[in-house]
Amino acid sequence: MRKRILLASDLHHCHLTWYGLSSEERMERLIRDLNAEYRRDPYEVILFLGDYSLDFWEWDTKGCYLNEGCSYTREFVEKVCPRLPSPYLMIPGNHEQYGEETWRRITGCSRKGVWTTDGWLFILLDNFSANLDPQQHSDGTFTPIDVDYVREQMDAYPDRRVVLCSHHFDFEKETPEGCRLVQDPRIVCLASGHVHLSDIVTLPDALGGKKILRTGHYSYAAAPNPLEFMHGFREMILTEDALFSRYITPENRIFLDGKAVDHPYGTQDEVRIPLSTAGC
Numbered sequence: 600m601r602k603r604i605l606l607a608s609d610l611h612h613c614h615l616t617w618y619g620l621s622s623e624e625r626m627e628r629l630i631r632d633l634n635a636e637y638r639r640d641p642y643e644v645i646l647f648l649g650d651y652s653l654d655f656w657e658w659d660t661k662g663c664y665l666n667e668g669c670s671y672t673r674e675f676v677e678k679v680c681p682r683l684p685s686p687y688l689m690i691p692g693n694h695e696q697y698g699e700e701t702w703r704r705i706t707g708c709s710r711k712g713v714w715t716t717d718g719w720l721f722i723l724l725d726n727f728s729a730n731l732d733p734q735q736h737s738d739g740t741f742t743p744i745d746v747d748y749v750r751e752q753m754d755a756y757p758d759r760r761v762v763l764c765s766h767h768f769d770f771e772k773e774t775p776e777g778c779r780l781v782q783d784p785r786i787v788c789l790a791s792g793h794v795h796l797s798d799i800v801t802l803p804d805a806l807g808g809k810k811i812l813r814t815g816h817y818s819y820a821a822a823p824n825p826l827e828f829m830h831g832f833r834e835m836i837l838t839e840d841a842l843f844s845r846y847i848t849p850e851n852r853i854f855l856d857g858k859a860v861d862h863p864y865g866t867q868d869e870v871r872i873p874l875s876t877a878g879c
Contacts, residue, residue, distance in 0.1 A: 600839050601718050603640060606650035607832040608766065608792025610820035612671045614663065618825060619854025629817050630682045632849035637684035642834070644685055644714055648792040648814055649692025649766030651675045653813060656694060661736045663668065674774055682809045688714055690723045692766040692793065693739025698732040713752050719837055720759040722752050726767055741769055744777035760874065761786045768803065768811060769792035776822040782807035783870070787842050792812060795821035797828050799868050800864040810870060812844050825853065829862050
């Protein structure tokens with residue numbers, strides 16, 4: 600049994616230009632790269648973990664949704680998603696503070712949900728679920744893990760290993776119940792975006808030593824050298840005895856200080872998580 604999925608986050612289709620690329624150019628590259636990756640090694644689904652836009656934004660020109668009624672999230676769904684090679688699910692980030700009804704109307708998805716495949720349960724959380732439909736510009740309000748929702752989904756699929764996905768996890772703000780939850784042996788790892796880094800964080804032993812697999816970005820890197828954390832997405836390969844993951848950086852050309860820099864196809868942050876039989 601081998602299942603392959605992709606995770607992507609922080610695409611930021613918006614009015615800004617990064618690395619000499621307009622948003623339209625970046626979205627075209629995203630479509631190109633996801634299709635090329637599917638041809639290279641087909642995957643079952645793309646799990647998008649938030650920040651498709653700057654629709655709600657507290658800084659600079661402010662969010663376009665309150666300013667102009669413009670939803671780049673809607674444009675992403677209408678112009679990018681139909682050209683993807685596989686099914687997808689999407690949860691909001693801190694820049695998509697739409698209430699549930701509006702979010703469903705724009706995206707066709709709930710603000711939280713699940714995706715299942717043989718032996719596996721991916722629970723997609725909404726960790727920015729407070730202060731929705733704000734009347735003022737906002738960067739979103741972090742909310743802890745919805746423990747009841749996670750337990751409900753785990754009870755509904757009692758024989759499946761679990762991956763918790765969210766736009767962001769913050770265990771300094773997490774509840775004691777949430778901290779106990781992530782220690783559950785059925786939870787293999789966590790995945791998130793938000794920080795514009797493609798790396799792997801190991802939680803302390805008090806949190807079960809679980810790993811957070813961070814999904815990078817397709818906008819700008821949170822590092823002085825963008826080539827450290829280039830445009831890309833994370834793959835997960837699920838087998839009977841392990842979860843394997845790495846970050847994939849497609850071949851791309853960006854512009855730094857007006858000079859073209861070519862970035863070859865590559866991978867980084869590889870991890871293999873052996874599976875325990877405990878709890879399953």
